[in-house]
Structures are given as structure tokens and as C-alpha cells.
Amino acid sequence: MGSYEEAIADLTRVVELRRPQSAWNFGDRGGAYLSAGQYGEALADLTHAIEHGPRDTWSLAQRADAYQSLGRCEEALADLTEAIEIDPTEGWLRTQRGNIYRLLGRYLEGLDDLARAVRIDPLDKFGFATRAQVNESLGRPEEAVADYSRAIEIDQSYDWAVAARGRLYRKLGRLDAARTDFIQAALMDPGDPRRVIELSIMGLPHAGMPLNLQSLVDVEVTAAAAAGKSSVLLDWLRAKGILAAERDSRLPNGHAGYPPGPFHQATVAPSETAVSAGSAAGAETVIGRCASYGPGNDQMNCPSCAAVIPLHDGHGPTPAWDLLNDVMLRWEEGGPDSLPCPRCGDGAGLARWRVQTPWAFGNLTLNFWDWPPLGEEFVRRVSDLLGHRVVVITTNI
Numbered sequence: 348m349g350s351y352e353e354a355i356a357d358l359t360r361v362v363e364l365r366r367p368q369s370a371w372n373f374g375d376r377g378g379a380y381l382s383a384g385q386y387g388e389a390l391a392d393l394t395h396a397i398e399h400g401p402r403d404t405w406s407l408a409q410r411a412d413a414y415q416s417l418g419r420c421e422e423a424l425a426d427l428t429e430a431i432e433i434d435p436t437e438g439w440l441r442t443q444r445g446n447i448y449r450l451l452g453r454y455l456e457g458l459d460d461l462a463r464a465v466r467i468d469p470l471d472k473f474g475f476a477t478r479a480q481v482n483e484s485l486g487r488p489e490e491a492v493a494d495y496s497r498a499i500e501i502d503q504s505y506d507w508a509v510a511a512r513g514r515l516y517r518k519l520g521r522l523d524a525a526r527t528d529f530i531q532a533a534l535m536d537p538g539d540p541r542r543v544i545e546l547s548i549m550g551l552p553h554a555g556m557p558l559n560l561q562s563l564v565d566v567e568v569t570a571a572a573a574a575g576k577s578s579v580l581l582d583w584l585r586a587k588g589i590l591a592a593e594r595d596s597r598l599p600n601g602h603a604g605y606p607p608g609p610f611h612q613a614t615v616a617p618s619e620t621a622v623s624a625g626s627a628a629g630a631e632t633v634i635g636r637c638a639s640y641g642p643g644n645d646q647m648n649c650p651s652c653a654a655v656i657p658l659h660d661g662h663g664p665t666p667a668w669d670l671l672n673d674v675m676l677r678w679e680e681g682g683p684d685s686l687p688c689p690r691c692g693d694g695a696g697l698a699r700w701r702v703q704t705p706w707a708f709g710n711l712t713l714n715f716w717d718w719p720p721l722g723e724e725f726v727r728r729v730s731d732l733l734g735h736r737v738v739v740i741t742t743n744i
């Protein structure tokens with residue numbers, strides 16, 4: 348984040364010096380804001396650049412990215428359509444728009460864009476992986492398997508596609524192939540909690556990949572305000588000595604996080620001891636839509652008709668779990684959060700479904716890795732500081 352902050356500061360000076368002829372500089376700063384997760388600021392700058400400078404494909408695609416991060420897919424679609432009209436030969440614009448069509452459930456239009464994208468660039472792994480998802484949604488599993496496999500051939504370290512193909516194999520009842528892909532994906536990225544949870548849900552061993560994660564999820568903050576709240580929260584945690592001033596630890600997920608500070612014990616329940624010396628404990632914030640959940644739910648209840656929907660049948664996850672997982676992933680990318688009930692057909696938002704073990708969906712998540720159990724008092728202080736309701740999700744596998 349440090350380098351983005353410096354870039355934003357530099358570009359702010361450039362914008363101030365060269366006002367008002369600085370549409371390009373607004374575009375550059377908008378791009379830096381986008382990388383830093385400051386989606387509201389990114390949208391304002393990119394809009395300024397587009398309205399006061401040349402309407403070029405790059406600025407439009409960047410603003411589409413900002414709109415998507417804010418969950419405004421229709422506006423992202425309009426910008427990408429304009430960009431493609433300006434330059435119909437750019438394959439990556441088709442890939443991006445094909446993905447937006449997918450998030451909006453307009454699969455046939457998405458399929459058309461993605462077919463063109465991979466024809467323009469036969470090494471576009473995102474194009475193939477996105478088309479695989481569209482083919483899955485259209486009930487064309489063999490085409491989907493072929494597309495995931497092509498994406499993995501192009502990039503053999505593409506762990507996301509390996510895991511997605513594993514989920515598809517599981518849906519098709521090809522459990523051996525599913526297991527192979529899940530284990531492979533987990534080995535490729537052992538710190539990704541999703542991989543560990545997937546193995547656990549499949550009932551597969553995950554030795555050597557323990558997961559001890561406590562997530563404090565702000566379930567009320569908007570996507571545009573999340574980066575600002577993250578700064579307030581991290582400044583407070585560092586000022587109180589709960590976290591070290593500088594990020595330097597390598598968290599189990601491979602991210603740079605903040606190690607415990609001298610007063611980190613203020614976070615834990617009264618009966619808990621401090622972080623043990625030499626542990627990999629650390630904390631980070633995640634800005635943007637993130638679903639936090641563990642493997643502990645065997646069923647969920649429809650908020651409209653109270654139907655009990657099994658998520659696990661004792662052998663493995665049910666089709667309802669796969670549908671839930673697909674909706675969560677689509678929501679994280681900016682899509683809608685409605686999950687249709689198999690009994691009454693009502694499409695209630697994810698947060699309204701009732702579950703035994705809590706899950707949470709928010710735009711700002713504070714993750715504590717390998718940290719002793721957090722105390723209620725600390726969670727209340729975080730909630731007061733943010734001015735929002737905070738849900739704690741604990742995953743210990």
C-alpha cells in the first residue's frame with residue numbers, strides 16, 4: 348500500500364500544479380486510487396479525466412473497473428461498450444465486458460464477447476477461465492471443463508482455475524478428479540483460507556495447512572467509504588501499540604501484515620495469554636467485498652419460507668452449497684447477492700439467510716492470523732471506532 352500512497356501524493360501535487368489542463372494526471376491518480384482500493388476517489392478522478400480529456404479505451408476500462416468494485420455493473424457495462432466501439436480489436440476489453448455480462452446473468456452476450464476475446468488472443472487465460480464460468484452457468488459442463496483446462500495449460504500456476512475446475516468436477520460427480528484439483532490448488536497457494544476450507548468441506552486431509560483466522564467484518568460500511576475506514580482503524584491500532592508501526596510480517600496467506608505491537612494483549616479475552624514469541628501472528632485489513640465463512644454450516648434456512656436447505660449431506664457438499672459458493676464469489680466480484688431458494692424461489696440476499704455458524708459479508712474486513720481469541724471488549728471498541736456493526740468470524744481448522 349505504501350507505494351500507492353506515495354504515488355497518490357505525487358500525482359496530487361502534479362494535479363494541483365497543472366490544473367486545469369491535467370485530465371491525464373487525474374486519470375493517472377484515478378488508477379492509483381483504484382489500486383489502493385479507494386474506489387470512490389478513483390471514480391471521481393477517472394470521471395474528471397474522461398469528461399475533460401480524450402475518451403480513450405484505457406480510461407473507460409479503468410472507470411469500468413471502479414464501477415464494478417462499487418457493485419455498479421450496469422455503468423461498468425456502458426463504459427466497456429463505449430471502449431469497444433472506440434477500438435473493437437482489443438481482446439482484453441471483450442474479456443472484461445464478457446465478465447460483466449456474466450455477473451449480470453447475460454450469459455449469451457458474455458459468451459459472444461469471450462469467444463471473440465480468445466480468438467483475438469489465444470493465450471488469454473482470463474478469457475478462457477471466464478468463458479468456462481459462463482459455460483457452467485449455461486449448463487454446458489463439458490465446454491466448461493475444456494475452457495478451464497485450456498486456461499491451466501496456458502498458465503500452470505493458475506490456482507484459481509484449478510480450484511474452479513475442481514468444484515465443477517465435484518458438481519459432475521467426478522470426485523477423484525475433484526480431489527486431485529482441490530489438493531493441487533491448495534498446494535499451489537497453501538495460505539489461501541478458501542483452499543483450506545474447500546479441503547475441509549470435501550472431508551480431505553489438510554495436514555500442514557492449519558488455518559487460525561479471526562475476521563472482524565464491518566457489515567455496514569459502503570465500498571466507497573471502506574478505504575477511509577481502513578486507514579482510521581489501522582492508525583488507531585498502531586497508535587495504541589496493538590499492532591507494530593510497520594508492516595513486515597509475512598502472513599500465512601503470503602500478504603505483508605502488521606506484526607503484534609507491545610500492547611497487543613489489549614485485544615484478547617481476559618483469560619487469554621499474549622501472542623507467543625516466534626509465532627507468525629499478524630493482522631491486515633481487506634478492502635472491498637469479502638465473504639467470511641468457515642466450514643461449519645451443514646444447513647441454512649430460507650428467510651422467506653423457512654425451508655431447511657442442507658449444505659452438507661455427510662459425504663460431501665450438496666448442490667445447494669455449490670450454488671451458495673457461486674453466488675458468494677459472484678457477489679465478491681461486484682455482482683448481485685441474491686440466492687434463490689430451491690423451495691419458494693425467493694431470491695433473498697446472502698446476509699438474510701440464517702445459519703448455525705455465523706458468516707458475514709462486508710466491504711471492510713480486519714483479519715487476525717494465528718492470534719489468541721479476541722475479547723468482546725476489543726470487538727466493541729472496534730465497532731465504536733468504525734461507527735458500524737461488526738461481526739466476528741472465527742475459523743480454526
Ligand SMILES: [Zn+2]
Binds near residue numbers: 654688691
Ligand atoms: Zn424459501
